[in-house]
Amino acid sequence: MTARIQLTDVHKSFGTKDVLRGVNLAVDKGQSLVVIGGSGSGKSVMLKSILGLLRPERGSITIDGRETIGLSRDERRDIDHQFGMLFQNSALFDSLPVWRNVAFQGLQNEGLSVDDARQQAVESLALVDLGPELLDLYPASLSGGMQKRVGLARAIAAKPEIIFFDEPTTGLDPIMTDVINHLIRDCARELGATTLTITHDMTSVNAIADKTALLYKGEIIWQGDADAIAQSDDPFLRQFVNGLAEGPIEVEGQKLDPINGAAS
Numbered sequence: 001m002t003a004r005i006q007l008t009d010v011h012k013s014f015g016t017k018d019v020l021r022g023v024n025l026a027v028d029k030g031q032s033l034v035v036i037g038g039s040g041s042g043k044s045v046m047l048k049s050i051l052g053l054l055r056p057e058r059g060s061i062t063i064d065g066r067e068t069i070g071l072s073r074d075e076r077r078d079i080d081h082q083f084g085m086l087f088q089n090s091a092l093f094d095s096l097p098v099w100r101n102v103a104f105q106g107l108q109n110e111g112l113s114v115d116d117a118r119q120q121a122v123e124s125l126a127l128v129d130l131g132p133e134l135l136d137l138y139p140a141s142l143s144g145g146m147q148k149r150v151g152l153a154r155a156i157a158a159k160p161e162i163i164f165f166d167e168p169t170t171g172l173d174p175i176m177t178d179v180i181n182h183l184i185r186d187c188a189r190e191l192g193a194t195t196l197t198i199t200h201d202m203t204s205v206n207a208i209a210d211k212t213a214l215l216y217k218g219e220i221i222w223q224g225d226a227d228a229i230a231q232s233d234d235p236f237l238r239q240f241v242n243g244l245a246e247g248p249i250e251v252e253g254q255k256l257d258p259i260n261g262a263a264s
Helices: 043-050 098-102 104-109 114-127 144-156 174-191 202-208 235-242
Strands: 005-014 017-027 032-036 058-063 083-086 162-166 194-199 211-216 219-225
Touching (some): 005 043, 017 032, 017 211, 017 219, 032 202, 043 162, 043 194, 083 144, 098 104, 098 114, 104 114, 114 144, 114 174, 162 174, 174 194, 174 202, 194 202, 211 235, 219 235
Parallel strands (some): 032 194, 032 211, 162 194
Antiparallel strands (some): 005 017, 211 219
16 A cells, blocks of 8 residues: 655754754655654654755655656645645734634635635634624734644644644643643544654654654654554664653753763
8 A cells, every 4th residue: 555645764954963863754645754853863854855945956755646856846736735834832823813814715715715714714613613793803802822723723724634843832821731742632633644743752653643753863763553652662763752861862952971981
């Protein structure tokens, strides 16, 4: 079976800094894959490469078996129309009311009428447990959790086949984190969508992942079913999952003890 999303030996550098160093990853149709990793591991660069915002120097990225590296925006337009995206900080347009934010893609790319766009916004907001009373409000009047839910409503408004989630719970309190995780899971199942999430938050893994992959220094160093994490004795995974300072993962800013080489 052809993977919905397939990355093969993907390399991306910025000057002399190698960020992706041979990423190999596959997401099957209808699967929820969560890629975990610390800051600077390459998660965002990997996601931007899949979205076509960055062009890797080497490797292959296919969507439903079709190579995407090197395609122009026009050439990949039909691919991009399959995508929905929830950005890390919601990325709502401050100057637009909620309904225009949610129906933005429909208004811009699909030529929806105002009435149809508002109705699309009502239906999408309902899926994230928000009511029509928000339609004419502006993002600045919403709490962080509500902005995140509006961002999710926008991500699913066009009923995409593939949805990307960029650090979906960053900045949220534990209760709202749980709410967003369960909304992501429920909305993806409702749509039958394939999802790829990048995060450092293990609560998201526990709530939404079918499969998990650990990205470290630009390489996938562990991957498996979500329920295999607890049984794994991989030292990199154990250190990340348990949030330990000591272990094979280098902690940014740590200095080596000049006598015995240990981190201090």
